[in-house]
Amino acid sequence: MGSGERYRSGSELPLTGNLDECREEMTELFGETKDLRMEDLQIGQKQAMLLYLLTITDAQLLTERVLQPIGRLPVEQSVASVDEFEQLCAKMLGGSAHVILHTNQDAVQKILEGFSVIVMEGVSAAVAIFTEGGGKRGIQEPTTQTIVKGPKDGFVEDLRTNLSLLRKRIRNHKLRIETFTIGTDTGTNVCLIYMKGIANEGIVEEARKRLQDIRTNAVFETGNIEEFIADKTITPFPTVYSTERPDAVSAHLVSGKAAIVVDGTPFVITLPTVFNDFMIAPEDYYQSFMMGSFLRLIRYLSFMFALMLPSLYVSVITYHHELIPTPLLISVISQREGVPFPAVVEAFLMEVTFEILREAGVRMPRAVGGTISIVGGLVIGQAAVEAGIISNTMVIVVALTAISSFVAPYYIFSISSRLLRFGLIVLGGVFGLYGVFLGLMVMVGHLCGLRSFGVPYLAPIAPFIMKDQKDIFIRLPVWASKLRPQMLKPDSAVKQQESESPSPPPVYPSERRGKRKSKGDQP
Amino acid sequence: MNRHGILLPLLLLSLICQTGCWDRREVNEVSVVTGMAIDTGEEMKYRLTVEVINSPELNQQQGGAAAPAIVYWREGHTIAELAQKMNTGLTRDLVFSHMRLLVISLDVAREGLFDFLDYLERSREIRNDFEIILARKGKAADVLQITYPVQKVPSIKLNTQMQTLKREWGGDPDIRLKDIVNSLMSPGREPVMSIVKIRGSAEEGKSVSNMEKVTPDALVFMDGLAIFKEDKYVGSLPVEAIPYVLLADNKLRETVISAACRENASERFTVDLKDTRAKIKMAVKDDIPQIHLGIEVEGQIDGTECADDLSKKKVYQAYESRTETVLAQRLKDVIVLVQTRYGSDIFGFGEEMNRQQHDYFQRVKGRWNIQFSKAAVSVKVNAKLRRAGLVTNTFKAVEQKEG
Secondary structure, three states, X not given: OOOOOOOOOOOOOEOOOOHHHHHHHHHHHHOOOOOEXXXXXXXXXXXXXXXXXXXXXXXXXXXXXXXXXXXXXXXXXXXXXXXXXXXXXXXXXXXXXXXEEOEHHHHHHHHHOOEEEEEEOOOOOEEEEEOEOOOOOOOOOOOOOOOOOOOOOOOOOOHHHHHHHHHHHOOOOOEEEEEEEEOOOOOEEEEXXXXXXXXXXXXXXXXXXXXXXXXXXXXXXHHHHHXXXXXXXXXXXXXXXXXXXXXXXXXXHHOOOXXXXXXOOOOEEEEOOOHHHHHOOHHHHOOOHHHHHHHHHHHHHHHHHHHHHHHHHHHHHHOOHHHOOHHXXXXXXXXXXXXXXXXXXXXXXXXXXXXXXXXHHHHOOHHHHHHHHHHHHHHHHHHHHHOOOOOHHHHHHHHHHHHHHOOOOOHHHHHHHHHHHHHXXXXXXXXXXXXXXXXXXXXXXXXXXXXXXXXXXXXXXXXXXXXXXXXXXXXXXXXXXXXXXXXXXXOOOEOOOOOOOOOOOOOOHHHHHHHXXXXXXXO | OHXXXXXXXXXXXXXXXXXXXXXXXXXXXXXXXXXEEEEEOOOOOEEEEEEEEOHHHHOOOOOOOOOOEEEXXXXXXXXXXXXXXXXXXXXXXXXXXXXXXXXXXXXXHHHOOHHHHHHHHHOOOXXXXXXXXXEOOOOHHHHOOXXXXXXXXXXXXXXXXXXXXXXXXXXXXXXXXHHHHHHHHOOOOOOEEEEEEEEEOHHHHOOHHHHHOOOOOEEEEEEEEEEEEOOEEEEEEOHXXXXXXXXXXXXXXXXXXXXXXXXXXXXXXXXXEEEEEEEEXXXXXXXXXXXXXXXXXXXXXXXXXXXXXOOOHHHHHHHXXXXXXXXXXXXXXXXXXXXXXXXXXXXXXXXXXXXXXXXXXXXXXXXXXXXXXXXXXXXXXXXXXXEOOOOOOOXXXXXXXXX
């Protein structure tokens, strides 16, 4: 069990078995907090004390796992040594998760994790029984990555539920879960999950090391972890993949990636991540490979749209009139007639307006949701065009760009195109197409330099890996790809050796037999 | 990383020295020139007319009754100079990259094209693929002002008209700037050009009301093919000859011919020729070029006035041979006419000669047009009629058969 930097409360001293001393120490640590319960118990002949935090303890579990077994103990039961205590616990609490503790520190830790701790008079050990409770959200459909066909469950805020969702999908002894406690103030449980023997050992080791090296006070979301463990680069592109979908995480795990689950958030991150991961939706694999491939091409196209469309429009309109077919040019000119701003300013204005609208749409309370579409779409969009401030074509360009940016199956990925778009608009307005393409070149150069846990970000396109091409721009049928992604250098490369799609039998056997028989019978 | 941190901004800063792209012009700050006309000036050498689009008028929602284009002229010594001076009368920057049409008056064509072709070719903005036509009678500028209800901008109307004509009947040689320049540079080819003429009153055609009539007051129509020698106009062929000129040059895509069903018969049948190919063979005999044209055409019967039984193979064969005879005769007539009257190799036979009889052509290169007019031309046509539309026999033939 690894443990990150954490404020360790309580003395390193062993438990003495003196109840008053223990009570004093706990009172000193927790102070007057209302939810710490220290209840006196009688276990057989001995005095004992039950400690738990009321707010995170399930009363029913407490009764079932602690109070009822104690009540069933014979009255003459007496415990004198640690050995006897351990035996008693094994007998009394067998089947419910319990841990024998020897120091005050451990006891405090367990109480904070939602365990109930029993300290016994005269025994220099304590037992912690898992009784965690508290509010939990039920499993629901993920809100950020919805699909039409495929599993509908999503991760929730509870770590154990999330782990169970993964375990249930991958029923394999190779699935390993390692726990870390991160955050000196929050002491959050963080799990590193991988498939032993499939995931590259080096990558897992690197992830483990990076998790252990995190020095922070609070972790509330995988995003907090993400910034600590991502490779040291300033980039608008995400270098880890975070998702709400257990099926996506499971697929990543069996392809040789590692996952990090953080208690308290439904987002799980997987790593290493390459550019292409963000163009893949889990649904690609749940529907026909032709449709999956087609949608993937659409996604690449719409990424390019989201990134470049306004800047291309601006540069063509401002510098390269000869590139537009004459009828289109005439119609563009007639629409731009009387627009007071240069195309760059116009594009900037509209893009910023759109970003404001989007931000408002995300943040505002649901109840006023309709307002945004009326104010945004009608008032700003239509009125601006009718007032002659913005041209119609620009509205079309901005709208297409906006819609394209929502196509990315992974919402966070559109951040990169949203940010870079503005840079490209400026370049397009200043240098024309020349500037836009210079900008793209710098962007591609930057992408080539990115790495995620040692895997090049543009793999398997740059560096080119032929074996991985079956699942990049197009998805071949599942039986056609026999290897796990080679760019991840998995410890076991082959995923399905003897896989082939069945060809139909020459003639349907029973039919043939039937016919022969009837013929033979006749004479 | 640190090295990159310095290098990248430096590289980006160096972009600012790249001045090539500072010609920023918003589309609504420019006027798009779609057509140009060159006439001889009264006081100076040239009179250049430009036609710019009145774009709001072409907007589908706002467009109304105003003129779709604005025309302005000015006189000057060179076209290059004039092109920059047009803002004496027009408000916005002129953009020439969308020019579709250049109209030249007959007077200018007689004096020679060279003086202004250089500017057109050299100019960075002007493309080399706009159509060049010749205006017969009146000013070239008038052609740019005759309105039309569908393609409202006159030069776009003509451009579309010529493209369609070429595709449907082979009635336009589709001459662009690059073709003119190529044929001027080539010793084995002379330039040609379409001729347009205004039907009706040019003055009335210039008004918007011309677009409101079923029969427009004025209409620009194709009226023949101009023949040049070097860069000077020498004469013309009727528009009917254009498909044959194109056929001899192996540029014909589709045309229609009609022929008498039998020799000396008054009833005719019409054939739509869809797939036409010309194989040109060059030989030299006693220093006289021998031009053998092997024409292969495929087509379908579009209509017949005769009562022939079209279900018979024999009838098809007879029609095929009639087509062959008539086509060969007309083609030969056109070539001979050009040879004898103008002595200008507009068919590009010289280029073919250069390819096939290189030594001979190199010898006669300087006087090729003279050799061309002496050349013996033989035409062999192989026609194949493939089908005959929706009905096999005309009702006339059916009637005869049954009756």
